[in-house]
Amino acid sequence: MAEKINCAVLGLGRLGWLHAANLAERVAGVNLLAVADVVAERAADFAAQYAVPLHTADIDAVIEHPDVEAVVIVTPTTTHAALIQKAIAARKAIFVEKPITLSLDEARTIDQLVQQANAYCQVGFMRRYDPAYYAAAEKIRRGDIGKPLYFKAVSRDPQCPPEAYIRDSGRLFLDMSIHDFDIARFLMADEVVEVTAMGAVVKNAFLQTYADVDQALTFVRFANGATGDIEGSRNAGYGYDIRAEVVGTEGTIQVGALSQHALHIFNKRGATHDIFPGFIERFASAYVLELEDFIARLQRGDASPVTTDDGYKAVAIALAATRSFDEQRAVKLDYQPV
Amino acid sequence: MAEKINCAVLGLGRLGWLHAANLAERVAGVNLLAVADVVAERAADFAAQYAVPLHTADIDAVIEHPDVEAVVIVTPTTTHAALIQKAIAARKAIFVEKPITLSLDEARTIDQLVQQANAYCQVGFMRRYDPAYYAAAEKIRRGDIGKPLYFKAVSRDPQCPPEAYIRDSGRLFLDMSIHDFDIARFLMADEVVEVTAMGAVVKNAFLQTYADVDQALTFVRFANGATGDIEGSRNAGYGYDIRAEVVGTEGTIQVGALSQHALHIFNKRGATHDIFPGFIERFASAYVLELEDFIARLQRGDASPVTTDDGYKAVAIALAATRSFDEQRAVKLDYQPV
Amino acid sequence: MAEKINCAVLGLGRLGWLHAANLAERVAGVNLLAVADVVAERAADFAAQYAVPLHTADIDAVIEHPDVEAVVIVTPTTTHAALIQKAIAARKAIFVEKPITLSLDEARTIDQLVQQANAYCQVGFMRRYDPAYYAAAEKIRRGDIGKPLYFKAVSRDPQCPPEAYIRDSGRLFLDMSIHDFDIARFLMADEVVEVTAMGAVVKNAFLQTYADVDQALTFVRFANGATGDIEGSRNAGYGYDIRAEVVGTEGTIQVGALSQHALHIFNKRGATHDIFPGFIERFASAYVLELEDFIARLQRGDASPVTTDDGYKAVAIALAATRSFDEQRAVKLDYQPV
Amino acid sequence: MAEKINCAVLGLGRLGWLHAANLAERVAGVNLLAVADVVAERAADFAAQYAVPLHTADIDAVIEHPDVEAVVIVTPTTTHAALIQKAIAARKAIFVEKPITLSLDEARTIDQLVQQANAYCQVGFMRRYDPAYYAAAEKIRRGDIGKPLYFKAVSRDPQCPPEAYIRDSGRLFLDMSIHDFDIARFLMADEVVEVTAMGAVVKNAFLQTYADVDQALTFVRFANGATGDIEGSRNAGYGYDIRAEVVGTEGTIQVGALSQHALHIFNKRGATHDIFPGFIERFASAYVLELEDFIARLQRGDASPVTTDDGYKAVAIALAATRSFDEQRAVKLDYQPV
Structure with missing residues (x-):
């Protein structure tokens, strides 16, 4: 002991x-x-x-x-x-x-x-410790889907944080998509070398004051030639929706479920099941x-x-995505300080 | 009669x-x-x-x-x-x-x-006649998910067509993503006004000869402010994989299933079910x-x-996406002849 | 031609x-x-x-x-x-x-x-022609689940038929479970040799006038030693619910889905999808x-x-189940006229 | 504190x-x-x-x-x-x-x-503490499915225990179905008043020595008129398979999933996901x-x-089921010592 x-x-x-x-x-x-x-x-x-x-x-x-x-x-x-x-x-x-x-x-x-x-x-x-992500990484490492070709992620929050939070959050790519930038490196076992970021305010108009968005998409290129896309959203009124997928030469692996319990109700209005309300519940374990x-x-x-190298690289990707969004162009990463 | x-x-x-x-x-x-x-x-x-x-x-x-x-x-x-x-x-x-x-x-x-x-x-x-897409359009029209905010589509072919086909296909955005451009207009009941297209050859090297890609992503903006993303891939060795989603202010609606029958087998290797092998089977009805x-x-x-106006607009979006990819910039649509 | x-x-x-x-x-x-x-x-x-x-x-x-x-x-x-x-x-x-x-x-x-x-x-x-049942039979024949050990079926109607229909229907085992008795023979490729039937009126009191039930369960034994159970219900207010399962020495195969389309909506009340309303929709193809x-x-x-031998045997099993229910004992089948 | x-x-x-x-x-x-x-x-x-x-x-x-x-x-x-x-x-x-x-x-x-x-x-x-069962009980209590009409449970072990264990186990109904007898009382909020138990040895011949079975079915009647069925099996070579369902006047609620993680792999052989290997993993939380x-x-x-009253009643139901199986007749429960 x-x-x-x-x-x-x-x-x-x-x-x-x-x-x-x-x-x-x-x-x-x-x-x-x-x-x-x-x-x-x-x-x-x-x-x-x-x-x-x-x-x-x-x-x-x-x-x-x-x-x-x-x-x-x-x-x-x-x-x-x-x-x-x-x-x-x-x-x-x-x-x-x-x-x-x-x-x-x-x-x-x-x-x-x-x-x-x-x-x-x-x-x-x-997220690296979530049992499903962890098992996905293991399966990818041992070759279950062949060579990874494409990474795909969706992260949707049930609502936009309040203005006080947004003000100091560093904007969506740094505050929110950073989880997916890290998971992209984790699951692909590869480095992101270029990002092209796009986005819009589709629901929460106040975000424009902070040059922020509530709906974002980042296209990423990896060092080995693979590509990927990462959606970030503040607009999932229906629940907390986190998914990831890696397509490989031999198959695809998907992580993510909206269902909180293995529990379904069927009635005249259709089928219903509980949805994870937020990250606390989704990532409890x-x-x-x-x-x-x-x-x-x-x-x-x-x-x-x-x-801290992982931490540094995730910040680097997030800031490159922010710059890409601001300057409307692809931004390459060299992992050097700005 | x-x-x-x-x-x-x-x-x-x-x-x-x-x-x-x-x-x-x-x-x-x-x-x-x-x-x-x-x-x-x-x-x-x-x-x-x-x-x-x-x-x-x-x-x-x-x-x-x-x-x-x-x-x-x-x-x-x-x-x-x-x-x-x-x-x-x-x-x-x-x-x-x-x-x-x-x-x-x-x-x-x-x-x-x-x-x-x-x-x-x-x-x-x-695809507009597929019972699931059709029902999705109806539900969106009657307000089941509120006001549409984001469109998301995945279209993956089991393999890349042969070189002879690729040569005259007009490249992936016109040959393949055109279905999703049409469905985007159909489900969102809105017009695409700008596209940003990205892509890469991640598996089929011969495509480079034709300036084509086997993995593409198009970010779209709609006239009413909504946005969306459309993935097109030739690399889904596991089957024919077609999905669409519309996120609205009141919920999200998802179309798509890999399972060909309501039939599952569970054995020591896990659970298995049939996957649609191709578009003929997926869209038979x-x-x-x-x-x-x-x-x-x-x-x-x-x-x-x-x-033919629908047909013209889908071609216009596809060609704008192709130009966006070639010129690495966002391309606006005015639906005028080039 | x-x-x-x-x-x-x-x-x-x-x-x-x-x-x-x-x-x-x-x-x-x-x-x-x-x-x-x-x-x-x-x-x-x-x-x-x-x-x-x-x-x-x-x-x-x-x-x-x-x-x-x-x-x-x-x-x-x-x-x-x-x-x-x-x-x-x-x-x-x-x-x-x-x-x-x-x-x-x-x-x-x-x-x-x-x-x-x-x-x-x-x-x-x-039901033998439903693509899912048909594919299940094929997979069982070719050994995908090994030797069949147990058959399980659920058939639930959205509501009880009207009294006029019930009067001449021959009671639940003959009117409704007969489909499952036939499918049991079809999927197990074996003959039913004994039945024990139980049941109750749990919702529709008028059925007692006709010695009928709205909730039934038949335990079946097959010639080769396998067993099984078949639930029949008139009480599925939520939709038309038909399922079958065969457990074998090497795995289990399940047929059945409540979802009419590959279509899901997620909102604040949870996830919803359409349910088959009745047999016309479920077995259209x-x-x-x-x-x-x-x-x-x-x-x-x-x-x-x-x-007609299949037809005769299904009637024989259904009538044996009815007798078993009436006499509260197991009834053996010899496939001879009563 | x-x-x-x-x-x-x-x-x-x-x-x-x-x-x-x-x-x-x-x-x-x-x-x-x-x-x-x-x-x-x-x-x-x-x-x-x-x-x-x-x-x-x-x-x-x-x-x-x-x-x-x-x-x-x-x-x-x-x-x-x-x-x-x-x-x-x-x-x-x-x-x-x-x-x-x-x-x-x-x-x-x-x-x-x-x-x-x-x-x-x-x-x-x-099982009463499993989050899915617990949530099911809550939903039933608050009326989400109306008045309960039918209880259905499946409990399947991946394999038969060894002979040394079987010898002192009290036979399947007491050793295994007892969990479902307890959950039946818990979810239905009602008492079991009669059982009819059936079963067979379909795979593990040595069980005959102990008058035990590896495939069992118990039909139960509740005090309020509802009925139900409970399958117990030692033959689920594919994994640990535990399900429960309560059909009510307004809908049905299903508990149970074979999938251990929210993780799916799709490849040329179909779709696969991990299955719970046993009760330790299924009921870890x-x-x-x-x-x-x-x-x-x-x-x-x-x-x-x-x-201990719950414990006593579950034993009483299990022993009544054992007697019902031995004597091939329905057995009423009066919850008095034998």
Whole structure:
């Protein structure tokens, strides 16, 4: 039995709270030692509810606390770079939510720091841990569909986030399609070398103020010649709709289902089944599994499976797509800082 | 009981033979009077097998035959314009396969001639008659998904046609995506005003000789602000895969299934079901239904439901997509001759 | 090209009308020469609408008409035996709806007469012609699921027929489960040797007057040791629900789908798709295909694929199930007249 | 934050090991204090792997250990009654695997003891905790399908257990169909009042030695007049296949899916998807959820949701079905000891 890892969660927003609750109740091998949030009361509430020894509004103090071995960073994206740097300096293991940063320079810098310090830093692309995506990657690796030729993804949110969120989100390609850019690299086991991005505001007029869109399409080219397309939408009033497909020389593999349970009702109005309402429900197990793997790797001394290089490349693709959309032309990627 | 329509089929290639056989055996209200093919023996074979009174290699003679009331044109696309003109002159009703022509000028000319002569000319976009597409259009019309926001289509052929076919096909956007361009107009009840087309050769290297692709993606904008994407592929080794989706403000509607029968086998290797091998099987009923409607409209004196204007617009979108792909830029449509 | 078969339809109820319309419009190789119904006006209406040369209320006259080569008997079941006998005497080919008779004695007699006269008599078990059932039978024959071990069937009608129909229907096992008894023999390629039938009135109280049920279950044993169960229900308010499954040593095969089209809508209330409303829609193609095969076999001189022996055995199983239900015990079949 | 419950697991067979691992790693609010197994080494192995403070071969000592508040009994069924009695005497909360006993007398006695002592005893019918079954029950309760009319269940194991297991299993109806008898009561919210059971050995000849079957069917009648059927099979070579359906006056609800992931592969051989290999995979989350509920109820002081009365009734139905099969007649239930 390996020693338990003493862990702290920084940031208790919706997702931070979920991560902290998973660490408190559902992840083996971990001791949730501290939670921190700039809203002190929120940290206190969580600590009381889940019996966490330490809670504070002083995030830096938690990073530097001598008993804390690992930090889970779920603060706003603009704070990621500074917190990661502090955690590296304090020699803590790091789990950081996506995107690692909003700028390519910062992402590059972080990646270099992590590599120089030989630090452990895992980026929260949880879709890689979804059992269906994971099994798809395995089947593709072992050749079940032959050589991959085309990648296709759909990500649709049930509604557009509020204006306050959109303002700082970095726009749809960085905020939303970044998951698919990462999954494209993961499933195709190849690098994206060119993107052509298109989009429109088809429903939420206020987005025009922020040069954002609610319906986007990115055409991608991979280094080995394969291509692909990625749809991102804020307009799926019917539910949370996430799909991916890889067409290969010997077959195609599809990931994704709208149905939350293996449960169907048939009546005079037709057939009905529940639809996943949002990402929390759709990726419930993925959120647990990524933290289980984080803790287990720390216990075993293994390297991070989702590196800051992965985080950097996803940001690079997302920013190239944003530029492609703005300049209405194909944009090549060289994975250098802007 | 309406009088039977005396009909002739011009061209007995794979699809012409199917149309003629459907008229001989499965379509009510019609009398298949004549079949014509430049290969006289093929016409003779068909006539013998299906007891057709007249068979010939002289296509013009059939058009002018006084007893023939309607002609079904399934000859090579390059011959369509001339045959339609002859049929108009001979005052015959016309059913013509898609695309009506390979050039926009010809398509425009045909459309004008048909309108001036007040002739009946129905274009063979059979997908509109597929029961699932038809029901989808009805549901969209009556508001089941609210206002349409996004159109999405996938058309994948099991393999690339041979080089001889590709040479004269007009390239993928005209040969293959044209079905989806028509269905986009049909389901969205709106006009395409701009296209951005991308593509690559990911499997069949010989296509590069013809500046063609085997994997294409067209982003489309509609007059009312909606957008959409259309994938065309020659690489679906697993079967014939045709899907469409319209996302609206109140829901999404999906058309398409890979399963040929309501039949599943489960064994140690997993679950298996038959996949449609090709368009003949997938659209078997649509091919009958479009001819049934053709005959019934002639009997009732109704107008054509799939007009030469529809045919012209589909060609215009396809050629704009081809130009967009060649010039790597968005291309606007004004539906004027090039 | 084989000579067309001159055919007459006897009985123009709902199903008779469908058969006659299929023969008039959708079945190749046939000339619908006459329609007969005891309601003269109904025959006249059909003849006018479909341009049938002869129409009459005199059913016997049609059977004896020298130009009629084949008769399709869709009259009430109680008249089948007499009409078949007359048709045999007049040396006509026969297609007869299921059940061939309501009594085992009559069924046995008919089967013997047909065999003695070497007459052609095909029973209308149309499910055998449904493409999914047909493909299932083929896959089972070629060993895709190994040796069959268990048969399972569900047949659910959207509602209970009216009292007038129930009165003469012979009760649920004979009226409704007979289709599954036939399909059990067809898919298992084996004989039913024992039945145990159970049931209840769970919704339609008036059935108790007729000792009938609206929810039934028959457990069956086959000669080779396999077993099975067959549910029959009048209570599927949600649609027409027909399923079958054969479990074999190497896998299981399932036939059946509620979805009428490959069409799905997803909205805030969940996912919806159309459900088959009734047998006419579900078995539309099977009704055409059984008559196409009937005509083609007459043209080629082939034997009947669904014999009066099949018809007799299905009646025998149905009556044994009825007795089993009445006497609350297992009933063995010896396929001898009661 | 409620105090953690000190818990012990008794019996570390396949399922006991799973329960203990879930308590050690996946269930909140619990402190796994002790594990016991008659094979001392097995308990030692588990304790070492999961850092459990106490491990022993002395099961009684664990029950009596003053720090242990709750025991999870996963020992052989024949030992359940005695262990439950000891746990009641020691005033411990109890979770016990199904079936609670093999005899009706014992089940009745246990139920009476639990009620007299006002003890907490929860029976491990984990299917009630499967999210799909749970959601089905909720939908039925709130009237989504109207009044329930018919219950239908299929439970198929991938293979027959070995002879050593069969010998002490109590035969199929008690060992296997008991899950469906419980779910029938749970989903129908009604009591079973009569059973008629049938069955056969269709594949595993050795079962005849034990008067057991590998293919069973039980017809059930409910107190309110509804009926139902339950298939149990040991012959599903293709995977673990569990389904349930309730037909109501306003619609039908179906639970069950063979697909383990939302993942499909399509290739030249057809479509394939993974099938659940066994109950461990199918009910992975249900096994966690039932223990989470067990612990949470102890923390809150709530009553058991799956009582010894439920356990007794399921045994009563199973034994009635066994008798019905043996005596080839319908057997009524009065829920009195035999």
